[in-house]
Amino acid sequence: MSGLRLRLKxxxxxxxxxxxxxxxxxxAESAATVARMPFEGGALGDLFxxxxxxxxxxxxxxxxxxxxxxxxxxxxxxxxxVEGDAGAYxxxxxxxGRLDIKGSAGDYLGxxxxxxxxxxxxxxxxxxxxxxxxxxxxxxxxxIRVGGDIxxxxxxxxxxxxxxxxxxxxxxxxxRMSGGTIWAEGGFGPGAGPLMRxxxxxxxxxxxxxxxxxxxxxxxxxFLRLISRFVAAELGPLAPPPLPARVRRYAGxxxxxxxGELLLTG
Amino acid sequence: MTGIGTMNVNGVAIDDTFAEAFGMxxxxxxxxxxxxxxxxxxxxxxxxxxTSVIGCGAxxxxxxxxxxxxxxxxxxxxxxxxxxxSPDAILxxxxxxxxxxxxxxxxxxxxxxxDSPQRLALSAGPRFFGDGWQMSKRFGGRxxxxxxxxxxxxxxxxxxxxxxxxxxxxxxxxxxxDRAGLLETAExxxxxxxxxxxxxxxxxxxxxxxxxxxxxxxxGAVASTNNAYCPTLRGTAKSELDADTIAVLEIVIDGLTSxxxxxxxxxxxxxxTDIGAAKGVTRVSAGxxxxxxxxxxxxxxxxxx
Numbered sequence: 017m018s019g020l021r022l023r024l025k026x027x028x029x030x031x032x033x034x035x036x037x038x039x040x041x042x043x044a045e046s047a048a049t050v051a052r053m054p055f056e057g058g059a060l061g062d063l064f065x066x067x068x069x070x071x072x073x074x075x076x077x078x079x080x081x082x083x084x085x086x087x088x089x090x091x092x093x094x095x096x097x098v099e100g101d102a103g104a105y106x107x108x109x110x111x112x113g114r115l116d117i118k119g120s121a122g123d124y125l126g127x128x129x130x131x132x133x134x135x136x137x138x139x140x141x142x143x144x145x146x147x148x149x150x151x152x153x154x155x156x157x158x159x160i161r162v163g164g165d166i167x168x169x170x171x172x173x174x175x176x177x178x179x180x181x182x183x184x185x186x187x188x189x190x191x192r193m194s195g196g197t198i199w200a201e202g203g204f205g206p207g208a209g210p211l212m213r214x215x216x217x218x219x220x221x222x223x224x225x226x227x228x229x230x231x232x233x234x235x236x237x238x239f240l241r242l243i244s245r246f247v248a249a250e251l252g253p254l255a256p257p258p259l260p261a262r263v264r265r266y267a268g269x270x271x272x273x274x275x276g277e278l279l280l281t282g
Numbered sequence: 283m284t285g286i287g288t289m290n291v292n293g294v295a296i297d298d299t300f301a302e303a304f305g306m307x308x309x310x311x312x313x314x315x316x317x318x319x320x321x322x323x324x325x326x327x328x329x330x331x332x333t334s335v336i337g338c339g340a341x342x343x344x345x346x347x348x349x350x351x352x353x354x355x356x357x358x359x360x361x362x363x364x365x366x367x368s369p370d371a372i373l374x375x376x377x378x379x380x381x382x383x384x385x386x387x388x389x390x391x392x393x394x395x396x397d398s399p400q401r402l403a404l405s406a407g408p409r410f411f412g413d414g415w416q417m418s419k420r421f422g423g424r425x426x427x428x429x430x431x432x433x434x435x436x437x438x439x440x441x442x443x444x445x446x447x448x449x450x451x452x453x454x455x456x457x458x459x460d461r462a463g464l465l466e467t468a469e470x471x472x473x474x475x476x477x478x479x480x481x482x483x484x485x486x487x488x489x490x491x492x493x494x495x496x497x498x499x500x501x502g503a504v505a506s507t508n509n510a511y512c513p514t515l516r517g518t519a520k521s522e523l524d525a526d527t528i529a530v531l532e533i534v535i536d537g538l539t540s541x542x543x544x545x546x547x548x549x550x551x552x553x554x555t556d557i558g559a560a561k562g563v564t565r566v567s568a569g570x571x572x573x574x575x576x577x578x579x580x581x582x583x584x585x586x587x
Contacts, residue, residue, distance in 0.1 A: 057532040116536060157420075176420050177423070177515070185330050195418075195420075197419070216419070235434065236434055237428070237434055237435050237437075238314075238355050238357075238362065238391045238434070238435060239419060239426070239435060239437055241355040241357070241430050242354060242355055242419070242421060242426060242437070243419075244356075245354070245356055246421035248424060249422075250422070275415075275417065
């Protein structure tokens with residue numbers, strides 16, 4: 017038994033929902049069987065060249081574009097490698113497994129995910145790790161690592177889990193956040209943490225910090241070591257350098273219960 | 283006077299008897315600090331007054347030092363073990379010992395030190411010291427609490443593993459004709475046992491000089507002196523001692539598994555027989571209750587090479 021490689025025969029002209037391409041399910045079948053599976057009014061083989069390749073349990077999606085939505089949605093096990101870009105809702109509601117997107121990802125990456133690991137080589141859109149409309153909470157577990165920047169409102173209503181960004185974040189990161197950690201190596205965009213109740217934002221700088229965040233001064237906290245080691249263990253070579261021994265802590269958002277924190281490492 | 287068969291190893295008589303031990307519950311913690319010195323201070327303090335479940339509520343001890351790279355926060359650590367009759371009996375001990383001795387120790391943090399599916403609510407007491415300012419962080423499958431204290435934050439893991447397969451009461455009785463030499467030999471045995479993972483010797487320095495028997499002539503006393511092994515009573519009470527025995531020291535061993543206790547018995551006995559009669563040790567025996575009370579029997583003859 018090996019993995020599968022699905023190569024898009026041509027770039028989709030409109031939105032294409034590929035959330036049904038689940039590694040655990042598809043890699044248990046032969047390439048020929050998968051090619052006959054119904055998809056979008058036809059069969060998978062109509063849109064994809066399908067070959068057996070790679071490691072067991074691994075599905076490679078080649079040629080994906082920013083119009084391919086729902087990649088790896090609800091994944092529980094296995095690995096899905098996207099050679100190309102991902103559209104909206106990639107990794108939404110993921111519970112386990114690994115989703116590697118070599119290119120960039122669209123909006124709502126990893127929204128509502130509860131477990132597993134998502135890596136994005138490029139950048140990600142708005143509402144990364146946030147809640148999707150109609151849901152009560154955002155990301156509740158797992159790890160997202162983005163190699164570039166992420167858009168606005170990352171971690172909106174996030175409860176648990178960890179987001180690591182090599183670049184910077186857009187405006188209002190951690191809005192309405194009630195738990196979890198967002199670590200932005202490049203810093204936070206304007207107005208981070210609006211109505212943030214709990215949770216942790218870590219970065220070297222924050223633009224236009226909200227007036228409702230209180231300066232707690234420099235702090236030396238054991239917890240910084242825990243997160244550095246956890247991220248290093250999860251991400252290996254993709255992990256950022258360990259956090260410094262001291263950070264400047266701002267507590268907020270004091271417009272709510274103010275038990276969240278913005279930790280500046282710069 | 284032994285009354286039972288003996289073997290002789292390096293001039294030391296080994297009784298053909300067995301240590302009788304009991305099933306217990308046990309948990310492990312890793313305590314870290316900025317330096318090994320302060321991790322050890324916290325560990326030593328929290329395992330104090332933890333010699334016997336009868337009077338102390340738990341049997342506690344230090345298992346080993348943990349290198350910085352092997353602790354959750356990358357700082358030097360010490361692994362402590364706590365044993366009790368049941369998980370429910372250990373929980374209040376955890377709450378008090380961690381709350382009073384680890385939380386209070388400068389720079390300390392406290393983590394689970396035993397992988398087990400059965401869990402104890404390690405943070406259930408100490409985290410409420412935060413008076414509402416405590417914060418929870420979950421990384422992977424592990425949840426931690428950050429409790430604000432005067433030197434920053436006290437970090438404590440939410441739960442710790444507990445096993446009901448632990449064993450308490452493995453023991454060696456070392457008899458001799460020279461009290462100082464006997465103590466040196468017992469110290470060597472404790473040092474050897476300390477290298478065995480998952481075991482502790484909970485008494486002072488790992489050694490007991492007041493072995494007990496069950497019951498007493500006095501109402502309300504659940505245990506009393508083991509008169510059969512008291513040299514000063516030889517001749518006035520039924521004695522298990524030879525004529526030249528002037529002191530007996532006992533090493534009590536608790537372990538997270540029966541195998542670990544067995545390993546400790548083996549290395550402890552070997553340490554004694556390696557020294558042999560040179561320091562005045564004449565005989566090694568073991569404490570038992572006839573074999574009907576404890577589920578675990580460790581026969582000395584099994585450990586004689």
